[in-house]
Amino acid sequence: MDKPLNCTIKNPVNLTLGDIKVDMLCGCKVVDITFPNIMSPEVGEIRFKNFYVATLTVKAKYRTENTPRHTGDQPKWKTCLKRVKLMPDPHSEAGSHDYISLTSRQFRCELSNITGLRLILHQPSPVWREFKLEELRLFRSAGGPKTSPLPTWLLEEPKAKVQKKTVQRVASSTPKGGEGGVPDLDGLSANLQQLWALAEEVSTSQTSQSLGRFEVDGCYDINLLAYT
Template sequence: MAPGPAPCTVRSPVVLQVGDVKTDLARPGVAIIDVALPPAQPLDVRVGEIVFKNSYTAFLTVRVQRRRPCDVGREGARKWVTCLWNHCLMPSPHTETGSQDYFSLFRHQMLCDVDQVTAVRLILRQPSPVWLHFTLEELRLYPKGQQSLQTDFPTWLSHLAPQQQPENLHGGIPDPEKVSTEVQQLWVLTEMIRANQTAARIGRFDVDGCYDINLLSYT
């Protein structure tokens, strides 16, 4: 299999509504994202990692549709199982913490095997009324044996041109002892200047508290 995420189709989130959509204004705070795999691909997909960027989703449940190799050709043999239950993405749903972070869900975190996967269903929950819209972005599935280049920053930051790459500042850090010595010398000079300061007011044109008219005329 070629390196990189598995080919898949991520469908738009569907918000679950209880009651009449037109008359019931209650906000359930639950949405579903379905991920479909190509028809010729399912038996080769052994999910190793799920990567996404959060967008104000507080809790996540992951369900996968899978089938055993012996059930090939039997449409009814596919079965939905829950492999992750109420995984916390935002420690406090009413605050911003974790609301726009990147997350990686690994194979060892799952409650069951995620082999022979034919579809993935993500159930999003946001109990807080503070956030009107919530979803998951940049969703990718990586097969087992392949690791994403996931970091804590957006993808475009990992593809900077050489002239845009931040410089390595570790080589330019001065000696701490030298800096300490220079700071001490600067402090001594400051104290010497402060001790030699006079309290007398320095006037520009006054002589013994009076101004000379001739002196002022030259200015």
């Protein structure tokens, strides 16, 4: 497991309309992240736990080609992620507490040679009073959590097998036309699956109640009973 990048995550800034004293929130917050201790920061993955954030935009600030001291150059901003939906419906709970990992595959631009990141959190719904990202961490390379042992063991293997089989099928499906003796496979498969389902249904709904027999296997066999 790689370690999270050492970066400074600033406190979220509420964007307000008009005067700051007037407590008028517009459902938008900005979190700035800087990398003061890293020579060439590179971000491959952003992980966090959502807390009622509806959509997320990530902008990256790139180091300019010229010397940083050059005053005339404005820093170059690029949008890395635009309005990623974290909650399908901002007004309802779904997705509000999800663990989310955004990797470089989803990024629109590569996050290397950057000086800062700006996360813009949106929550258009007035239902939620507070919204934020918890446990926010950045990683250099993506794919960290996928190595966690159990799910991969469970899911990867059969999938790989299935893929292999499909390939085989494609390879062997050419002589299918010559094989006249095989009936309607779809129907056959549907029937077989139904049979399986029925058998499973029965095996699950069986009672475990006993009739109160005190029989050890075969002890009431007629040949074993004595006439006395």
